Amino acid sequence: MREDLHKHGSGNLARLVMVSNRLLAPRERVSRAGGLATALREALQRRGGLWFGWSGEVVESPSASARIAEAGNTTYATLDLSPEDYDTYYVGYANSTLWPLCHYRLGLIEFRRAAFHGYQRVNANFAKALLPLLRPDDVVWVHDYHLIPLGAELRKLGVTNRIGFFLHIPFPAKEVFLALPDHLALARALTNYDLIGFQTRNDVEAFLSYLRDETGARIFPSGQFEALGRTTQARALPIGIDTEGFAEIARVAASAPETTRLTRSLGGRSLVIGVDRLDYSKGLPRKIEALGELLEHWSEHRGKVAYLQISPSSRDSVAQYRALRREIDSVAGRVNGRYAEFDWAPVRYLNKGFSRGTLAGFYRVARVGFVTPLRDGMNLVAKEYVAAQDPENPGVLILSRFAGAAGELKTALLVNPFDLDSLADALHRGLTMPLSERITRWEPMFDALRMNPVGVWCDRFLTALTGDAKERSGFSSVLHSAAVV
Ligand code: GDG
Numbered sequence: 001m002r003e004d005l006h007k008h009g010s011g012n013l014a015r016l017v018m019v020s021n022r023l024l025a026p027r028e029r030v031s032r033a034g035g036l037a038t039a040l041r042e043a044l045q046r047r048g049g050l051w052f053g054w055s056g057e058v059v060e061s062p063s064a065s066a067r068i069a070e071a072g073n074t075t076y077a078t079l080d081l082s083p084e085d086y087d088t089y090y091v092g093y094a095n096s097t098l099w100p101l102c103h104y105r106l107g108l109i110e111f112r113r114a115a116f117h118g119y120q121r122v123n124a125n126f127a128k129a130l131l132p133l134l135r136p137d138d139v140v141w142v143h144d145y146h147l148i149p150l151g152a153e154l155r156k157l158g159v160t161n162r163i164g165f166f167l168h169i170p171f172p173a174k175e176v177f178l179a180l181p182d183h184l185a186l187a188r189a190l191t192n193y194d195l196i197g198f199q200t201r202n203d204v205e206a207f208l209s210y211l212r213d214e215t216g217a218r219i220f221p222s223g224q225f226e227a228l229g230r231t232t233q234a235r236a237l238p239i240g241i242d243t244e245g246f247a248e249i250a251r252v253a254a255s256a257p258e259t260t261r262l263t264r265s266l267g268g269r270s271l272v273i274g275v276d277r278l279d280y281s282k283g284l285p286r287k288i289e290a291l292g293e294l295l296e297h298w299s300e301h302r303g304k305v306a307y308l309q310i311s312p313s314s315r316d317s318v319a320q321y322r323a324l325r326r327e328i329d330s331v332a333g334r335v336n337g338r339y340a341e342f343d344w345a346p347v348r349y350l351n352k353g354f355s356r357g358t359l360a361g362f363y364r365v366a367r368v369g370f371v372t373p374l375r376d377g378m379n380l381v382a383k384e385y386v387a388a389q390d391p392e393n394p395g396v397l398i399l400s401r402f403a404g405a406a407g408e409l410k411t412a413l414l415v416n417p418f419d420l421d422s423l424a425d426a427l428h429r430g431l432t433m434p435l436s437e438r439i440t441r442w443e444p445m446f447d448a449l450r451m452n453p454v455g456v457w458c459d460r461f462l463t464a465l466t467g468d469a470k471e472r473s474g475f476s477s478v479l480h481s482a483a484v485v
Contacts, residue, residue, distance in 0.1 A: 014137040016049035016462070019130065021094070021146035023053040023078070026071035038356070039242060039454040040143075041074075048073035050138075052130050055079060058086045066129045079129055081122065088118020091317050094146045100320075101180055102145065102169045103281040103375040108320055109179070116182050120149055127153030134159060139466055142193070144168045149185075152192040164465035165190065166197040166237070169377040170404070174210040187211060191230040195465040197237040199377045199404040204236045237461050238408060240452040241383045246360060247446075250388035253361030258354075263365055266306055269344075270431050273366035274309040275359060275381045276373070278351065280324050283374045283400070283417045284311060285331045290372075290423035291346055292335040298428050303344050305431060307370070308362065312353035325351070363388035368430040369397045371405075372417040378404035382412070386445045394442035396430035398423075408448045411441040 024037040044051055052066065055078035062085075066077035081090065092115030100108040127150055134140070140163040142150050151163045177183050187210065190196050198204045208225060211217035217227030224233045253259055262271075272291070276282035291307045311328070315321045332349040339346050354362070363369065369385030382397060382405040389395055399405060399412035406414055413426045433441075 014139050017138045017140045019052045020143035021054055023051045043458050044074045050075045052077045085122050088115045089122035093119035095318050098145045102172050123149040124153045131157050149189040152189040155192050162194050162465055164195040165193040171203040171207045173206050177210055188228050191228050196234045199238050200407050201236045204234050235464055239378050240454045240457045243387050243449040243453045246387040250360035250364045253357050254364050256361050258358045259361030270305050270367040272307040272368040272370050274370045276311055277314040278311040281373050281375055283372050284328050288331045293424035294427045295339045308348045310350050360388050367395045372400040373403050374417050376403040394438050396433050398426045409445045411444050
């Protein structure tokens with residue numbers, strides 16, 4: 001039995017079972033994917049394991065058991081969703097209730113009981129389909145807000161494995177969380193995990209203060225707590241990126257054809273870059289307005305700056321995202337209409353995505369990285385921008401104080417993303433900052449990223465989950481050499 005348990009693994013590590021709403025299928029191109037999906041796939045490939053999640057397909061009568069595909073030492077197990085599951089679980093509860101709630105957008109929340117039931121049903125179905133694939137020694141790691149009840153559903157089916165959960169988005173302040181009619185059900189579900197990982201201390205504190213005030217939880221200094229009849233632990237484990245790997249990609253991409261084309265098109269103008277999924281948490285309309293303010297108040301920047309905003313659409317099935325797209329179209333049109341000349345337009349708004357390598361090259365030539373979400377669990381774009389800079393001539397990161405990344409990137413120009421004037425001020429300051437100050441600000445940020453690459457993040461999570469320092473993802477050293485393009 002033991003041999004069978006470890007046949008996929010490296011060394012004698014228990015098998016890792018990763019569960020996330022979407023996964024990066026074996027044939028899906030890494031170059032189009034985000035940093036996290038790419039890193040998780042690397043983790044599984046190094047160590048061997050199982051990745052379980054939604055296939056991305058919506059079909060009339062989905063099978064109750066997962067479709068299995070093997071690639072190398074990783075098993076991919078996927079389930080389809082029915083149209084009703086898709087509407088209630090994905091569009092409804094996950095993206096129209098939990099996402100706005102955790103991003104402090106109470107006005108955008110839709111609560112429908114049917115959506116909550118759909119969310120629970122899909123989580124229960126996921127647990128049933130995962131059960132026959134689990135081995136006794138597997139370590140299970142569940143990701144994000146789509147799957148909060150999964151651990152509790154697995155426990156109901158008798159699963160006693162170590163199960164950890166990581167929340168990629170913010171955990172809201174208690175008063176905000178209380179607006180959710182199902183707050184107690186979700187909190188109870190979370191206590192079924194052996195470890196609940198959050199991006200920042202703030203998130204941990206918000207969660208624990210909710211538990212303390214609403215359930216009378218006993219909280220110990222170690223992060224362990226006793227609540228709702230269970231004892232478990234909550235930890236701040238900020239996610240990192242493949243710092244050295246991304247820096248290398250950017251160094252190489254600096255002379256790639258796309259980067260050269262971009263530089264040529266700038267004709268000596270300074271580039272401000274924003275890369276954000278088209279999502280209302282990212283503060284996109286105000287970013288574009290801030291550029292207008294900059295041009296209004298500091299006319300010396302007219303004709304001298306170009307703002308490239310790359311925003312691939314996401315969640316188009318949610319009405320608020322379609323409305324946001326229209327709003328951005330209109331703000332970008334207004335700012336260009338007001339300030340553009342026949343040979344220059346201030347805003348280049350691209351509603352499409354690029355490969356990771358292309359983005360890295362673009363970050364490197366941008367004088368300013370403009371990352372001002374209204375709320376963000378972490379924000380990997382801020383980290384990627386820093387990693388991509390030329391150490392001899394780094395750009396300036398303007399970062400929202402409400403992004404988790406602000407906790408580590410303390411020497412960025414930290415801004416309040418609701419304050420239009422301060423955004424414009426920061427743009428002016430970034431565009432005129434002398435080289436010496438740019439270097440002094442960049443170096444500690446790059447060091448912070450080097451201390452916490454994504455491989456170390458995985459290791460820290462798994463060590464905290466299993467209580468065993470040997471229990472590592474087994475890939476932190478490898479990521480440094482594996483350039484992910
Ligand atoms: C959630 C949390 C947390 C973007 N455009 C393109 C592209 N991207 C990549 C970026 C980055 C990733 O997608 C986006 O990550 P973020 O962290 O910025 O934001 P979310 O998608 O909202 O992620 C967030 C994260 O989970 C991880 O825990 O930091 O707070 O909301 O890697 O580079 N990648 C490619 N083309 C694009 O056009 N290839």
